[in-house]
Structures are given as C-alpha cells and as structure tokens.
Amino acid sequence: LPKEGTPVMDEEIFGPVLPVLPYENFETLCRQLAQKPHPLAFYLFSRNDDHIRFVKENMPFGGGCINNCVLHLSNENMPFGGLQNSGLGHYHGRYGFQTFTHDKSILSSSDRVDLPFIYGPQKPWKEKVVRLFLK
Known part of the structure; x- marks a missing residue:
C-alpha cells in the first residue's frame, strides 16, 4: 500500500x-483526496x-x-485542462482558443463633451434621470 x-x-x-487505496468510507476518502493538490484527471471505476x-459534485479535478x-x-468537444499545479485553462477546439486569447474591453469617451450631471453626489431627481439612461 502506498x-x-x-x-x-x-x-x-x-x-x-x-496507487490503490483501501477505504471504509468513500466520502471520507474523497474528502481526504480533495485536500491534496488537484489532479489533472480523475478516473472512477464504480457501479x-x-x-x-x-465524485461529479464534490471532487476537484481538471477532467x-x-x-x-x-x-x-x-474528445475535442470537451475541454481538457487542469486546476492549480496541474495546469490552468482548457485546451481542445474552441476551449483552447478561448484560453489562449483575451478579449479586451475598452470604453472610449469624447474629450470635447462631458456631462457633469453623471458624476455624484446627485440630487434624487437627477439620480433618477441618470438611471433612466443606464437601463
């Protein structure tokens, strides 16, 4: 035994x-394993x-x-990748593309017109007007 x-x-x-681990209580064994670094893969043989x-609901693992x-x-339709030290992100098909690319969000405002009423603090009626435009 290991x-x-x-x-x-x-x-x-x-x-x-x-490694083959004997156990008396399956959930106790799983909770002990979950305290270790998360594995890249987890294979369960059980009926x-x-x-x-x-295992599906509680065990942390990559796949x-x-x-x-x-x-x-x-299976290229399933993401492949790990957690913690076993690797970050997912690979295969679109999952790999999403892992290795980054969508950058940029909001650009005019430097010619500024609407000072959008900055607080606001009177209650002005706040209601601003919130109408934010919906």
Missing part, C-alpha cells in the same frame, strides 16, 4: 503506476450511483472519466 509522504502520493503521476454522483480512463482527452 504511504503518505511518498512521491506516488504527493506528486502527479505520468506513468504506468496506479455505485451515489459514489459517481459524489475525468467514469469507468474509463484517458478517453476524455480524445
């Missing part, structure tokens, strides 16, 4: 090594609907599979 503090339990695994639902592994990587 021991706490060993590299296989504390570092991301990129190889043919799979237990409660376990599957718990994953239920009763399969790695297959989520090959």
Whole structure:
C-alpha cells in the first residue's frame, strides 16, 4: 500500500503506476483526496450511483472519466485542462482558443463633451434621470 509522504502520493503521476487505496468510507476518502493538490484527471471505476454522483459534485479535478480512463482527452468537444499545479485553462477546439486569447474591453469617451450631471453626489431627481439612461 502506498504511504503518505511518498512521491506516488504527493506528486502527479505520468506513468504506468496506479496507487490503490483501501477505504471504509468513500466520502471520507474523497474528502481526504480533495485536500491534496488537484489532479489533472480523475478516473472512477464504480457501479455505485451515489459514489459517481459524489465524485461529479464534490471532487476537484481538471477532467475525468467514469469507468474509463484517458478517453476524455480524445474528445475535442470537451475541454481538457487542469486546476492549480496541474495546469490552468482548457485546451481542445474552441476551449483552447478561448484560453489562449483575451478579449479586451475598452470604453472610449469624447474629450470635447462631458456631462457633469453623471458624476455624484446627485440630487434624487437627477439620480433618477441618470438611471433612466443606464437601463
């Protein structure tokens, strides 16, 4: 059994090594795992609907599979990417484009005309007029 503090339990695994953890309570095990750095992928092999639902709703990870592994990587319609130290952003198709681009918002105002009544503090009636234009 893998021991706490060993590299296989504390570092991301990129190889043919799979630690197997015995447990008595599934939710307790998941809560302990959730305290560790979030993994790039999480694979659950189970027929237990409660376990599957718990993992989907509570476990932090980049992407994953239920009763399969790695297959989520090959689907270009699903984002692929991690959280925290396992990577930021999503890749594949439009998700990759959105990750590696940035929409920049710029508001440009005229330097010739300024409407001083839009600056506060306002009398109540002026505030109502300004709010009419902001809707």
